[in-house]
Amino acid sequence: xxxxxxxxxxxxVILDSSATPGxxxxxxxxxxxxxxxxxxxxFSAPQGxxxxxxxxxxxGKTTLLLILAGLLEPDSGAAEVAGHDVVNENREVRSAVGWxxxxxxxxxxLTCREILTTFGKAYGLNQEQAKSRAHDLLKYLYxxxxxxxxxxxxxxxxxxxxxxxxxxxxxxxxxxxDEPASGLDPRSRIELRQILRQLAQEGKTVLxxxxxxxxLEEVYDTAVFLSQGRTVDVNRVQTPxxxxxxxxxxxxxxxxxxxxxxxxxxxxxxxxxxxxxVVQLAGYDSAIQxxxxxxxxxxxxxxxxxxSGRLEEAYLALNxxxx
Amino acid sequence: xxxxxxxxxxxxxxxxxxxxxxxxxRRWLIALIxxxxxxxxxxxxxxxxxxxxxxxxxxxxxxxxxxxxxxFGLITLFVLGMGLVIAPTFTATSINGDxxxxxLATLQATRLSAMEIALGKLAAAWLTALAFLITxxxxxxxxxxxxxxxxxxxxxxxxxxxAEIAVICAVGLGWSALLSRPAxxxxxxxxxxxxxxxxxxxxEALSVSLVINPHGTQQVYGLSxxxxxxxxxxxxxxxxxxxxxxxxxxxxxxxxxxDKCAWYTETDTYTYHTDKIWWMVVPNPFVIxxxxxxxxxxxxxxxxxxxxxxxxxLAAIRVAVAGxxxxxxxQRDDCIWLYETAGxxxxxxxxxxxQRVETATGQPVxxxxxxxxxxxxxxxxxxxxxxxxxxNILLGAFFFWIAVRRLKVPYRTLAKGTRVA
Ligand SMILES: Nc1ncnc2c1ncn2[C@@H]1O[C@H](COP(=O)(O)OP(=O)(O)OP(=O)(O)O)[C@@H](O)[C@H]1O
Ligand SMILES: [Mg+2]
Numbered sequence: 001x002x003x004x005x006x007x008x009x010x011x012x013v014i015l016d017s018s019a020t021p022g023x024x025x026x027x028x029x030x031x032x033x034x035x036x037x038x039x040x041x042x043f044s045a046p047q048g049x050x051x052x053x054x055x056x057x058x059x060g061k062t063t064l065l066l067i068l069a070g071l072l073e074p075d076s077g078a079a080e081v082a083g084h085d086v087v088n089e090n091r092e093v094r095s096a097v098g099w100x101x102x103x104x105x106x107x108x109x110l111t112c113r114e115i116l117t118t119f120g121k122a123y124g125l126n127q128e129q130a131k132s133r134a135h136d137l138l139k140y141l142y143x144x145x146x147x148x149x150x151x152x153x154x155x156x157x158x159x160x161x162x163x164x165x166x167x168x169x170x171x172x173x174x175x176x177x178d179e180p181a182s183g184l185d186p187r188s189r190i191e192l193r194q195i196l197r198q199l200a201q202e203g204k205t206v207l208x209x210x211x212x213x214x215x216l217e218e219v220y221d222t223a224v225f226l227s228q229g230r231t232v233d234v235n236r237v238q239t240p241x242x243x244x245x246x247x248x249x250x251x252x253x254x255x256x257x258x259x260x261x262x263x264x265x266x267x268x269x270x271x272x273x274x275x276x277x278v279v280q281l282a283g284y285d286s287a288i289q290x291x292x293x294x295x296x297x298x299x300x301x302x303x304x305x306x307x308s309g310r311l312e313e314a315y316l317a318l319n320x321x322x323x
Numbered sequence: 324x325x326x327x328x329x330x331x332x333x334x335x336x337x338x339x340x341x342x343x344x345x346x347x348x349r350r351w352l353i354a355l356i357x358x359x360x361x362x363x364x365x366x367x368x369x370x371x372x373x374x375x376x377x378x379x380x381x382x383x384x385x386x387x388x389x390x391x392x393x394x395f396g397l398i399t400l401f402v403l404g405m406g407l408v409i410a411p412t413f414t415a416t417s418i419n420g421d422x423x424x425x426x427l428a429t430l431q432a433t434r435l436s437a438m439e440i441a442l443g444k445l446a447a448a449w450l451t452a453l454a455f456l457i458t459x460x461x462x463x464x465x466x467x468x469x470x471x472x473x474x475x476x477x478x479x480x481x482x483x484x485x486a487e488i489a490v491i492c493a494v495g496l497g498w499s500a501l502l503s504r505p506a507x508x509x510x511x512x513x514x515x516x517x518x519x520x521x522x523x524x525x526x527e528a529l530s531v532s533l534v535i536n537p538h539g540t541q542q543v544y545g546l547s548x549x550x551x552x553x554x555x556x557x558x559x560x561x562x563x564x565x566x567x568x569x570x571x572x573x574x575x576x577x578x579x580x581x582d583k584c585a586w587y588t589e590t591d592t593y594t595y596h597t598d599k600i601w602w603m604v605v606p607n608p609f610v611i612x613x614x615x616x617x618x619x620x621x622x623x624x625x626x627x628x629x630x631x632x633x634x635x636x637l638a639a640i641r642v643a644v645a646g647x648x649x650x651x652x653x654q655r656d657d658c659i660w661l662y663e664t665a666g667x668x669x670x671x672x673x674x675x676x677x678q679r680v681e682t683a684t685g686q687p688v689x690x691x692x693x694x695x696x697x698x699x700x701x702x703x704x705x706x707x708x709x710x711x712x713x714x715n716i717l718l719g720a721f722f723f724w725i726a727v728r729r730l731k732v733p734y735r736t737l738a739k740g741t742r743v744a
Contacts, residue, residue, distance in 0.1 A: 032737070066743050067733070069432050070432065070732060070733055071431060071432055071732050071734065071743050071744070072733050072734050073733035073735045087733060090732065090733055091325045091434060094432055094433060094434055094732075095434045101425065101428060101429065102744070103425050104425065104429075105421075105429065106424075107340070107426055108344070108347075109343065109344045109347030109348055110340075110343060110344065110347075114343065118339070119429075119433060121332070121336040122430065122434060122435050123433050124332065124434050166429065178744075
């Protein structure tokens with residue numbers, strides 16, 4: 001197993017590279033008839049960190065999470081979650097994992113509190129423990145006012161938060177969240193981010209799949225890319241030889257920047273920020289050359305940045321590879 | 324295996340979850356009220372009609388048994404029938420319904436074992452069934468008041484009816500685990516009920532034609548044609564002997580000519596070999612309940628009379644099943660029935676199948692039939708209900724096993740067209 005399948009740690013957190021992985025998967029494969037939903041997944045997710053699981057629709061994210069949650073048996077390969085084998089120590093895995101499905105089904109007739117206490121008990125808590133845990137979680141996720149409301153009246157975002165509370169009810173070591181941000185408003189997303197960070201700080205292993213890349217951008221420590229059921233070596237797709245993409249340039253003196261670009265025969269378009277321009281560059285090397293040339297030409301350049309975020313770029317590179 | 328592990332805590336958690344949902348939904352309250360009203364109306368009808376029958380000029384023999392057995396038999400069979408109709412709704416969409424709602428997988432992802440989830444669902448269904456049965460107790464008590472029903476009889480019938488409904492709940496659970504669409508599993512559960520309670524009867528009835536031998540032979544102990552004609556001529560006179568109250572009297576001078584009875588062989592006679600097919604009705608829930616119902620204590624030696632005069636449906640089914648277990652015997656005693664035509668009564672001992680003759684007033688008559696009683700004629704040792712119940716419980720256990728197997732995680736194979744989540 002290599003670490004090539006994960007990107008470098010994000011800027012906020014310096015990872016201890018010797019940290020024991022909370023999730024370790026090697027060669028996982030799961031076919032549904034002719035559909036290769038998961039077709040060779042190898043990665044590890046460290047403890048105390050948020051790992052993003054990224055891939056286009058149908059790339060097998062949900063299927064992979066099901067395998068890790070102990071619900072689906074892999075056709076081949078092995079995975080250890082919280083130190084337990086997902087097949088042979090299935091019950092231990094299920095006890096250690098908090099799994100949040102992408103669609104959270106609710107029991108029509110049950111109140112939010114009852115749902116949480118029921119699940120607390122399903123994880124082996126006794127009545128009092130389950131009750132106090134439910135109370136704390138409802139408060140933690142700003143659902144207190146719905147304590148005695150039937151879950152079916154909740155809005156989509158509220159349901160999503162209840163789903164997260166449900167996954168947290170037994171204080172699991174490993175969290176597997178399938179698109180937890182879908183349906184959340186910006187404020188709830190920020191709260192979700194804070195929750196994920198806090199969980200990671202408590203030493204939990206957090207694996208989050210999401211489409212909302214800007215979402216993960218702020219919170220993830222490492223990322224795993226899936227494409228057609230396979231983990232993708234992101235370092236490879238991100239090599240400078242990859243296709244051109246947009247870079248955002250801005251200078252204190254926009255006119256000198258434009259003049260410089262025209263002189264250098266570099267086509268540009270006006271960027272979104274008024275004085276900004278966007279140029280197409282092929283990889284980091286071209287960017288470095290452009291910066292050197294601009295500085296040499298005394299252009300007061302202050303911003304050079306890819307138009308898209310790290311994840312988005314990798315994600316797009318992924319799609320290109322697929323095409 | 325972890326799949327089959329069972330803890331009280333886990334079982335209670337699932338049962339409470341299922342019951343809570345059920346109790347909250349209005350559907351169940353409405354169903355319970357409808358059930359109470361329908362059974363109540365049926366009981367009232369039966370008791371009124373039976374009470375009306377009573378007011379007719381009934382022979383003493385009938386009034387001796389009271390109207391309790393008829394009312395109780397009808398109510399028991401009706402409760403069983405209604406129970407078999409509603410039992411599928413308790414479980415038949417339980418697993419695939421939860422799967423479609425997306426609630427099953429979250430439950431399976433917890434520490435709960437497949438056994439705990441399946442048994443919890445079944446226990447919740449059983450408790451619901453129990454609630455339904457408990458609501459009909461007032462009506463059963465009502466029929467007890469009408470007489471001749473023992474507490475023992477009520478208890479056994481109640482338990483067996485409950486066991487039958489519990490079996491159907493397990494069958495429904497199995498189907499709901501097996502099929503992905505709730506509509507499909509509901510239909511299959513109803514078909515299973517129809518198979519057990521109707522198809523078995525129909526198939527047995529149709530199969531009778533296969534076991535009739537139109538060219539059978541039988542040894543008959545009886546009168547020759549001429550002696551018979553002579554006897555019937557005498558009988559005509561005999562029937563004019565009527566006492567002051569209007570009843571025929573046994574004329575001691577009018578002994579049947581049994582000394583003229585002799586053996587002869589009847590050929591080309593229809594013989595029935597129902598002993599080859601009788602077992603088809605053994606798994607029928609109605610047969611099981613009827614056969615298990617204890618008889619009133621004072622009827623054991625006059626089974627046919629009891630059935631004829633009391634209208635006890637449960638006993639009637641029992642006698643019919645016991646009768647169908649016997650092929651046409653190789654020997655037949657026509658001679659003993661001459662007594663019946665002469666105003667005596669022929670009594671078949673329900674335990675041994677031995678027949679004896681008594682006068683109308685119950686004095687024994689010295690007649691020994693030359694035909695050996697066949698075992699199946701007797702009722703004792705002829706009980707079949709435990710075979711039927713055992714076969715049904717086995718069926719239920721099989722479907723429950725399917726349900727647990729289908730709930731086992733991690734899934735190796737998924738039913739076509741379903742997702743885990
Ligand atoms: N039970 C199943 N039976 C048949 N095919 C399945 C099943 N589950 C998943 N698949 C197929 O496997 C592939 C991966 O599905 P999966 O749900 O894991 O994708 P995903 O990455 O979660 O997609 P999305 O981002 O849309 O949620 C898809 O092509 C899907 O059609
Ligand atoms: Mg998905």
